[in-house]
Amino acid sequence: MQSLSDRIISRIADVPDFPKPGILYKDITPIFQDPSLCADMLAAMKEEFEMKNIEAVLGMESRGFLFGLPLAIALDVPFVLVRKKGKLPREAFAVSYSLEYGEATIEMHKDALTPGQRVLIHDDVLATGGTALAAAKLVEMAGAQVVGFSFISALSFLNGEEALQQYSSHISTFVNY
Numbered sequence: 001m002q003s004l005s006d007r008i009i010s011r012i013a014d015v016p017d018f019p020k021p022g023i024l025y026k027d028i029t030p031i032f033q034d035p036s037l038c039a040d041m042l043a044a045m046k047e048e049f050e051m052k053n054i055e056a057v058l059g060m061e062s063r064g065f066l067f068g069l070p071l072a073i074a075l076d077v078p079f080v081l082v083r084k085k086g087k088l089p090r091e092a093f094a095v096s097y098s099l100e101y102g103e104a105t106i107e108m109h110k111d112a113l114t115p116g117q118r119v120l121i122h123d124d125v126l127a128t129g130g131t132a133l134a135a136a137k138l139v140e141m142a143g144a145q146v147v148g149f150s151f152i153s154a155l156s157f158l159n160g161e162e163a164l165q166q167y168s169s170h171i172s173t174f175v176n177y
Contacts, residue, residue, distance in 0.1 A: 004044060007037050008174050012153065026177065028063065028124055028152055041174065042067065045150060046074040048172055052147055055118040056080050058108070058139065060131055061087070063124035067152070071122060080112040080119070082135050093141040097134040106131070108138040115143030122150040126173060129160030136167040153177065 002010070011030045018025040031037060045067065058080040059068025065081065072079035085094060085105035092107035113119060119139050121132055126149070136146045148170035154160065156176045164171055 004040055005174050007034075008041070008152065011037065012175070026125065026153060026155075031152070032066065038067075041152070042070050042074060044174070045071050045172070049120055049148060049150070050075060052120070052170070053118055054120045054147060056113060056120070056144070058082055058113075058119050058121045058135060060121070060123040060135060061106070064122050066124070067150075068122040071120075071150070078112075080108060082106050082108050082138060093138050095134040095137045095141075097130045099128075099130055104131075104134075106134050106138065108135075108142070110142070113139065113142040113144040117142075117144040118147045119144050120148045120150060121146060124152050126151040126154040126160045126164075126171070128158045129163030132160070133163050133167075136164070140167075148172065 013027040013030050015025040015027050054075055054077055056078045057068050057072035059065045061083045069079045085107055088107050088109055091110045093110055094105055094107045096105040121135050123132055132149055139146050146167040148168050149164055151173045153175040154173040161171050
């Protein structure tokens with residue numbers, strides 16, 4: 001029987017030269033065509049984090065929403081959206097950061113978290129850690145606490161995990177490249 005990681009790897013599609021020449025993009029969208037695999041991934045995430053006293057799951061736009069919301073429901077905690085600048089309708093905290101190929105700003109509603117709340121940050125891929133680090137700063141701005149990070153895959157050669165250690169050593173991934 002194939003391990004969960006092997007099942008995930010078999011579904012991730014390599015897309016050369018996307019979004020720009022020289023980049024080998026790891027496309028997770030084929031995972032969503034396998035409901036059994038999705039259910040097993042969600043069960044594994046729930047099992048890993050259910051004893052960590054998570055009080056909210058924060059999901060990154062947009063692929064972080066795909067497992068972030070179901071994970072929050074499974075853990076019976078609120079789900080918090082982090083979106084690109086200008087996409088949230090109410091007063092928001094904002095953090096700008098550098099990407100591998102540009103800059104970005106993400107936002108979170110100011111009333112989405114409460115001081116002291118224990119937060120799990122979820123996204124699809126951990127690369128350099130810039131996006132997750134910016135999300136951790138949003139959590140910090142709200143007075144809440146990052147207790148862990150969850151990703152489907154990580155590009156380990158980019159050392160993103162090192163950047164996140166200042167917020168939490170609990171960094172979970174199914175697949176590492």
